[in-house]
Amino acid sequence: MSDLLNTMAVSASGLKAQSTRLRHISENISSADTQGFRRKMVPFESELDRSRDMELVTTGHVQLDQRPLEQVYDPSHPMADDSGHYDGSNVNLVVEIADARQAQRSYEANLKMFDQARKMTSSLFELRRK
Template structure:
C-alpha cells in the first residue's frame, strides 16, 4: 500500500466522521423538541458506514480500503409519549410526543466521532511528514 492510499483512507475516514458529527449534532439540537403527533416527531438518526475496497484499474489488485457512508437511518426505538393536557402542542387526548434521543448516548457518540476524526487528521499529517522526508532524501544526493 502506498502513502497515497493512506491519505485516501484517512480522508474517507474524516469525511465519514464528519457525517457522524453532524448527525449527532442534529440529534442533540432536536432532543427537546415537542410534537402533537407521532408522525411529525423528530426521530434520532444514525449514519451507516461500510468499508469500501478500492480496486486498481485493469488488474483487480487491492489498492486500499476506505470508509463509505451508506446513508443515514432513523432509529426505530419508541418515542417518548407524555400526558400533558395543558401543553399547547398536546393532541386531542392531551399527549405530547418527544424524540427518542438519548443525550448521554449522543454525547458519548460525539466524543467518539471527534476522537476518530482527530486520529484520521494525525494519520494524514504523519503521512505528509513522511512524504517530505522522502523528498528531502532525494534532494541530498
C-alpha cells in the same frame, strides 16, 4: 511511496466519515426537544477503490432510530391527545454526547495518521532531492 499516499487516502476517508457522523449527531442534539423527531444514525461501510486496489471508509444511508418516541404529559400542549400526552423525540442526550466524543476522538486519530503520512512523504521528497 504509494503506501504513504494510500495511507493518506484511508485517513481522508475516515475524516470525511467521522465529519458526517458528527454533523448528524449535532442535528440530533439540536432537535432533541422537537416533537416527533427520530434520532438519525449513520452506518459506516467499506468501499473498494479499484484504482488503488484498497478499501476506504464511507457512510451509508442515514437510518432513523425505530425505538418508540417518548410520551410527554402536557395537557396544555396543542398536540396533546385526550389523555394529555404527545409524542416527544427518542434522542437521548447522554448517548449523543458519548457518540460525539467517540467520533471526535476517531477524527483526531485519523487526522494524526494523515499528518504523520504527510510528514513522512515530505521527508522522502527531501531525501530524494539530495
